[in-house]
Amino acid sequence: MNKINIGLCGLGTVGTGVVKILREHQEELFHQTGCSLEVKKILVNNIEKERELQIAEDVLTTDVTDIVNDDSIDVVIEVMGGLKSAYELVGEALKNGKHVVTANKDMLAEYGSEIFHLASKHNRDIFYEASVAGGIPIIRTLKEGLIADRINQLMGIVNGTTNYILTKMDEEERQFDDVLKEAQELGFAEADPSADIDGLDAARKIALMSTLSFSMPIDLKDVDVKGIRNIELEDLKLAKQLGYTMKLLGFANRHNGRVEVSVEPVLLQSDHPLTSVKNEYNAVYVYSDAVGETMFYGPGAGSLPTASAVVSDLIGVVKNISLGTTGKSYVKPLYEKELQTDEEMFGKYFFRLEVDDIAGTFLEITNIYTNADISFAKISQVPDQSKGTAEIILVTHQASKAKIHSVIQQITDLPAVRNLKSVYRVEEGE
Numbered sequence: 001m002n003k004i005n006i007g008l009c010g011l012g013t014v015g016t017g018v019v020k021i022l023r024e025h026q027e028e029l030f031h032q033t034g035c036s037l038e039v040k041k042i043l044v045n046n047i048e049k050e051r052e053l054q055i056a057e058d059v060l061t062t063d064v065t066d067i068v069n070d071d072s073i074d075v076v077i078e079v080m081g082g083l084k085s086a087y088e089l090v091g092e093a094l095k096n097g098k099h100v101v102t103a104n105k106d107m108l109a110e111y112g113s114e115i116f117h118l119a120s121k122h123n124r125d126i127f128y129e130a131s132v133a134g135g136i137p138i139i140r141t142l143k144e145g146l147i148a149d150r151i152n153q154l155m156g157i158v159n160g161t162t163n164y165i166l167t168k169m170d171e172e173e174r175q176f177d178d179v180l181k182e183a184q185e186l187g188f189a190e191a192d193p194s195a196d197i198d199g200l201d202a203a204r205k206i207a208l209m210s211t212l213s214f215s216m217p218i219d220l221k222d223v224d225v226k227g228i229r230n231i232e233l234e235d236l237k238l239a240k241q242l243g244y245t246m247k248l249l250g251f252a253n254r255h256n257g258r259v260e261v262s263v264e265p266v267l268l269q270s271d272h273p274l275t276s277v278k279n280e281y282n283a284v285y286v287y288s289d290a291v292g293e294t295m296f297y298g299p300g301a302g303s304l305p306t307a308s309a310v311v312s313d314l315i316g317v318v319k320n321i322s323l324g325t326t327g328k329s330y331v332k333p334l335y336e337k338e339l340q341t342d343e344e345m346f347g348k349y350f351f352r353l354e355v356d357d358i359a360g361t362f363l364e365i366t367n368i369y370t371n372a373d374i375s376f377a378k379i380s381q382v383p384d385q386s387k388g389t390a391e392i393i394l395v396t397h398q399a400s401k402a403k404i405h406s407v408i409q410q411i412t413d414l415p416a417v418r419n420l421k422s423v424y425r426v427e428e429g430e
């Protein structure tokens, strides 16, 4: 084998980066693989579109069959995005004997099990490093680097848009809407930012990472998702006064063989390494039995960082082809899915309440926690005489999610409570 033919599907941000890396790193890639890597066809939507790169006319196509039905194409790189069309393309490619590299976490979250099954059935490789945290090689780390260890917890800042928004709100004391608008103008946020700010994008990534970390089939629907749409600047300011920084975290934890997976805004103690991850950067913090704590940090998106992950996957496929070991990239999870119940999930929580400033209210509220066996790490009450109200801020010690839900219900039912403004999980490290 002295040449590998590639069918590249998509020539946008990532696809353009892939072509650049293949061209500019040609010598090193040849040295690593012992063969030349040729982009034979590129699938796009609009063939007339002006492109940043010079591409030979007969290479561009709008016809997917030019790629999936071309017997000379060995590897399909899917960097076009979308759900059903991408799934159908990848499915056809695998059935027709091609290996696949994809950056598409949306498709994997929706159709991952079908795709992995097809790859195994047809003895083909499927790699997806770029689908989580762009340029950070976290998938390979979980599949290979830490494979001998047992991972018990993951915390990831895996969405650049929301990290950018929270960083700017925190550092420049600006409101959510204002920063979101700026992020859209700078191209860090989509015109429709819902998938990012409502936590869905991070949920897709934490589902993929927890499946690998715990060797358990975790789906998107298993992830408890809360986004940052309703975060107020005041929440961040109060959190800061208490020594916390807010981050949207993908969180996955295994205890006694049972797993909890969530995406939510979390208050991290300000000396936690993840609080140093700012703006559009990503990081994944891993707790494992043997190695202990490790953190993987870098750009979570962008043309060349993401393309670098895609081309690394391509090299992995090519090496497998030359060793005759393709079709083993997907390993079926060892364990059946076991999710923790609300009684089994424990955390510390921050509460912010606006209450009538009348005698007995504070006691009424603290009694609810005491009766639920929840004690306090921090508590403060600040009256606002102009409104006749007081703001109560409290941070609990460890309590089960079930008890926290019950407390929330009882507090909301109290006539003296005008508004339960916010409740956040708190992470202080071990």
Ligand SMILES: NC(=O)c1ccc[n+]([C@@H]2O[C@H](COP(=O)([O-])OP(=O)(O)OC[C@H]3O[C@@H](n4cnc5c(N)ncnc54)[C@H](OP(=O)(O)O)[C@@H]3O)[C@@H](O)[C@H]2O)c1
Pocket (backbone or CB within 6 Å): 009, 010, 011, 012, 013, 014, 015, 043, 044, 045, 046, 047, 049, 062, 078, 079, 080, 081, 082, 085, 103, 104, 105, 106, 130, 131, 134, 300, 301, 302, 303, 306
């Ligand atoms: N951008 C990042 O930093 C990043 C990071 C990690 C993962 N990803 C993932 O990588 C994938 C690609 O993202 P991107 O930012 O490169 O997207 P993009 O800039 O919008 O580019 C998409 C490309 O695919 C082509 N395309 C889209 N739908 C098509 C269809 N149905 N048939 C044929 N061609 C089609 C487009 O053609 P035209 O050029 O003719 O419009 C374009 O070239 C997505 O799954 C994304 O989630 C992106």
